Amino acid sequence: MKHFTSVGDVTDVNALVQEALLLKKDPHKYSALGKHKTLGMLFFNPSLRTRLSTQKAAMNLGMQVIVMNVGTEGWALEMEDGAVMNGTTVEHIRDAAAVIGLYCDVVAVRNFPTLVNKEADYTEQVHHQFIKYCKVPFISMESAILHPLQSLADMMTIAEHKKAEAPKIVLTWAPHVKALPQVVANSFAEWTLASGYDLTITHPKGYELCEDFTRGASIEFDQQKALMNADFVYVKNWSAYHDYGKILPVDTSWLLDEQKMSVTNHASIMHCLPVRRNVELSDELLDGANSLVMQQAENRVYAAQAVLKNMLENNF
Amino acid sequence: MKHFTSVGDVTDVNALVQEALLLKKDPHKYSALGKHKTLGMLFFNPSLRTRLSTQKAAMNLGMQVIVMNVGTEGWALEMEDGAVMNGTTVEHIRDAAAVIGLYCDVVAVRNFPTLVNKEADYTEQVHHQFIKYCKVPFISMESAILHPLQSLADMMTIAEHKKAEAPKIVLTWAPHVKALPQVVANSFAEWTLASGYDLTITHPKGYELCEDFTRGASIEFDQQKALMNADFVYVKNWSAYHDYGKILPVDTSWLLDEQKMSVTNHASIMHCLPVRRNVELSDELLDGANSLVMQQAENRVYAAQAVLKNMLENNF
């Protein structure tokens, strides 16, 4: 692949998942592959898992890594083409991206949505400017609408833990105190569906996701009904997509508990982390035997490594 | 050793000091030992010496290093077990620590005290949560109450410069304009005593340290009397332990000068740095021939390297 921004960049999802699982067994097998190749990791936003796991993945492949917090360590970037830059922005993204592409063989960027400007967010303006101008292979470390490295790690986790060939997967909305992006939900939906899995999405009315990512999934407003016979329950909050970025009044509690989980097929619990404990998910479920959240986090290294390996093999 | 958080984690202090001094003579002798091992360095607070020397030590052993400023680059962490996280914290320390332990082979953390909550500080809450949840070998890069890497470097420096087998070591309180932790004083006391040295601690009344660390030392409120025949004078400010975190009124000047030092045995001057020049210590003494502050700082690399070497040899 040239870039890694969505499931659409992947020719064969299941093959990539298998490749990642092989790397997990022998992480240093390709430690010479990245020799003299530099990964530039650029953060506009906070990051723990993505920062550490992607860096580790690159080092496992013998790459050099340069990490930069764009917001605090560099210059304020102008995003608009043709702008007369007489305000507070110091450098245009087209120049910054072009320069970074001169210094790095692969560029990875994290840029969260505004949750205000739907148009700019859903066209992934920042990432596309980087892709256009940096000219080298590009990895999304979470865009305004998608988080493909997380989803690839999630697919690995499902592949490792599924008992049936065709597990029932449920993505359930969870309560939160802040307006969060739709990123993880969008991305999980498109990867699950592209993997050929059966997906049910459950959420309060008004929290419908963008159909571009959920086409093919069953939408069910009754959480309990959705959970029936589930094998995997992915828990995640998101803010409204249609009434963009809003938190809507929700009548009943959508917080999962053991009682609600009893109708599932002893389902595994998934969450991408960070998680607001006892708000999105109870301690009981997070720390219980069915929780896969740490396995998901661990798989982030090998997901990133599979992507980097593929890029190194196909672009240099 | 599994963890390195206090002198209590060290079986034989003098053997570790000798190991560190050997590494100083040939820093790259074990440059293959850390191959494919990752040290994660996490900072909740500013750092110069600790940041650079620990990173250098790990690189000398061939380790990969990931540095992260937890406060500014990651998520606001919740420390309380069972918390309903509907406030400003985004991730629980138990999840963050567990994830970091998945990505790093050794985890090192710096977390300063609140100087408000004595209970939380003196139980080293943050470090113990990390140790509990990250599950891999853990290094304290300064906790709320101890700074063992500094003390190990200090013991190396004393070993290199002592003229008598049983030198008289004096730890003297010094003035400051801010309330500082008791960290360096606590740690220096316990390492000095564990090394079998004779230790006199001198400070104004009200600045008594926690006895857990000073048991076995002589306490002397008359600074001049304490300095008599001293071979090493360790200078350090700390805030009150009993009236926790307070700065107490002190009648006479406790600032050392050449005059006061004249009763010593041409004593060497030690300080961990950073030092407030002409407040804690005069330029004259800091830059004089008897100052060992740069030697202490240099030894920080080999102290960290000895600890990492021991961990790599005994845990993998």
Next chain:
Amino acid sequence: MKHFTSVGDVTDVNALVQEALLLKKDPHKYSALGKHKTLGMLFFNPSLRTRLSTQKAAMNLGMQVIVMNVGTEGWALEMEDGAVMNGTTVEHIRDAAAVIGLYCDVVAVRNFPTLVNKEADYTEQVHHQFIKYCKVPFISMESAILHPLQSLADMMTIAEHKKAEAPKIVLTWAPHVKALPQVVANSFAEWTLASGYDLTITHPKGYELCEDFTRGASIEFDQQKALMNADFVYVKNWSAYHDYGKILPVDTSWLLDEQKMSVTNHASIMHCLPVRRNVELSDELLDGANSLVMQQAENRVYAAQAVLKNMLENNF
């Protein structure tokens, strides 16, 4: 060379340019030269090109790199000798620099001018304190008055693109909305002149640069006249040197356009970046066929690499 702070540290400018151009052709030829050598990069200010290109250069030579944002990650530094440090500064630069010199084989520092204290700025106080106390080879990654790594990259770019043996080079002042340092203009002037090139500097009255750097250049207040038959036009804003740090009223527009450029000898356009698009330079010229700004940026890697290579060969 021992240090790299200005063109005065370079014995033979053209030889260094040729060395850098050779490294550009084979960047990994000396990848064993920096083994077990550590470059410490210290930033007091934002940086994109300098941060990434210098780090890349060091890695190309097999060096270990430690990057530190002094302002946010370390301690507030005191600059005045003899200060009684009872204010907000926590560590004296002489101690910080000395310690850093113990941990790093080469130290590189970026420190911008105050644009208020001309005396402190033009004596490069911070850099000279570092050089004095860190004791190891020192690289300026931009001081209060000079930016030699940029200028070396600029000289490479001119060497690559000049069509005549003695090209006419014009440095033109450009409009800006903020008071900027004289750094790039000072440095470009002294490197151009030391390279034996013909240099014309054009700017509104009142923007005269310090003569220490421009002696030998022609000064021309009529921009159009200056541009006649130019082969290279270096565009850059700076604030006033004599009325220090001020922005002066300028009657006519000094923004370059295609029309103004028509009197040149199809001149190449140069700028060090970051550039305020459509304030300092139009999109049209920046993105046009004669723009060399990306070539300049790319050459930053090899400029830094030539300097580091020279230091490694001559100091260890």
